[in-house]
Amino acid sequence: MNWIFQNELVIIAFTAIIYFGAQKLQKKTGIVVLNPILITIAIIIPFLIVFHIDYEVYNKGGKYIEFFLKPAVVALGVPLYQQLEKIKKQALHIIISQLIGCLVGIVSVVLIAKMMGASKEIIFSLAPKSVTTPIAIEVSKTIGGIAPLTASVVIVVGIFGAIFGYGIMKLTKVKNPIAQSLSMGNAAHAVGTSKSMEISPNFGAMSSIGLIINGIFTAILSPYILKLMGHWITF
Amino acid sequence: MIRQCAIIFGCLAIGELIVHFTSINLPSSIIGMLLLTLLLKLEWIKLEWIKGIADFLVNALPFFFVPAGVAVMLYYDLIFASFWEILVASFGSTIIVLVVTGWTHQHLRVRTKKNRSKREKLIAR
Numbered sequence: 001m002n003w004i005f006q007n008e009l010v011i012i013a014f015t016a017i018i019y020f021g022a023q024k025l026q027k028k029t030g031i032v033v034l035n036p037i038l039i040t041i042a043i044i045i046p047f048l049i050v051f052h053i054d055y056e057v058y059n060k061g062g063k064y065i066e067f068f069l070k071p072a073v074v075a076l077g078v079p080l081y082q083q084l085e086k087i088k089k090q091a092l093h094i095i096i097s098q099l100i101g102c103l104v105g106i107v108s109v110v111l112i113a114k115m116m117g118a119s120k121e122i123i124f125s126l127a128p129k130s131v132t133t134p135i136a137i138e139v140s141k142t143i144g145g146i147a148p149l150t151a152s153v154v155i156v157v158g159i160f161g162a163i164f165g166y167g168i169m170k171l172t173k174v175k176n177p178i179a180q181s182l183s184m185g186n187a188a189h190a191v192g193t194s195k196s197m198e199i200s201p202n203f204g205a206m207s208s209i210g211l212i213i214n215g216i217f218t219a220i221l222s223p224y225i226l227k228l229m230g231h232w233i234t235f
Numbered sequence: 236m237i238r239q240c241a242i243i244f245g246c247l248a249i250g251e252l253i254v255h256f257t258s259i260n261l262p263s264s265i266i267g268m269l270l271l272t273l274l275l276k277l278e279w280i281k282l283e284w285i286k287g288i289a290d291f292l293v294n295a296l297p298f299f300f301v302p303a304g305v306a307v308m309l310y311y312d313l314i315f316a317s318f319w320e321i322l323v324a325s326f327g328s329t330i331i332v333l334v335v336t337g338w339t340h341q342h343l344r345v346r347t348k349k350n351r352s353k354r355e356k357l358i359a360r
């Protein structure tokens with residue numbers, strides 16, 4: 001089995017086929033927990049372990065898939081451009097609420113993790129947990145977290161937000177649809193946005209603004225926020 | 236197709252250069268994204284030049300991250316050692332973010348509306 005996986009094209013095809021199947025499965029069942037990324041990872045990891053294939057071997061093909069992360073983030077400039085008019089109309093409200101969402105997101109996760117006694121590496125890996133994965137991975141690398149850990153936490157957070165987000169906001173009386181969809185994008189990035197997209201394209205558009213703006217804020221601010229927090233807490 | 240690649244990778248390359256020369260604390264991809272938005276806004280790049288590849292990349296974005304997720308197997312011990320810290324901190328913080336962001340935006344909207352109607356009343360007087 002191991003020798004087949006020495007070929008990087010086999011690895012790429014294998015990953016794409018599993019992802020495609022997972023995507024189909026979610027579309028058919030409509031169950032949010034069956035997130036394609038989560039399922040693909042949950043199939044590949046046990047597979048590699050069972051057949052004694054090292055991650056380094058898998059990554060020979062994996063690195064070609066990962067290569068596209070950066071161009072894909074650049075491509076997010078297109079939806080951002082398309083939402084520009086909408087953003088302008090309520091620019092101040094959006095920016096202030098996103099900024100507060102960003103600050104609260106980083107500070108709260110750091111404080112809770114610290115209180116529970118997590119190590120420095122873990123805390124830094126959790127800090128960018130609210131933003132879309134490629135941005136979170138980059139941020140995590142910049143501030144000294146463990147990028148793969150960040151990646152998995154981000155996905156779990158996104159799925160959690162997509163499943164429970166609107167329910168939580170109903171309970172806490174966040175009633176305004178724009179406020180709901182913006183904070184969904186802020187807290188649960190792309191996965192939350194896909195949930196909003198299911199409700200209506202308008203919800204989806206607002207959520208994507210939340211995900212993009214919080215991504216930018218988190219990328220810019222998180223090193224400084226952590227440095228500031230470092231004055232009061234020893235990580 | 237080649238033009239589309241040239242634009243995307245061009246923006247990314249400029250982002251890399253900016254990061255390299257300014258030691259700015261931003262991922263090169265984010266700079267590239269903002270640059271692309273700016274170029275579209277300035278109409279130096281037309282939307283239809285880039286639409287095809289951008290739609291593909293944005294739609295496939297979650298897929299590109301699968302290898303990074305698989306890499307979690309390398310950090311097995313670390314995750315299991317801090318399982319509860321990770322779980323409680325990330326879920327707890329997500330709830331806080333949802334509520335606080337929502338409240339803030341809602342509050343700001345209500346205030347602006349109130350101010351506006353106050354102003355209108357004053358003018359009416």
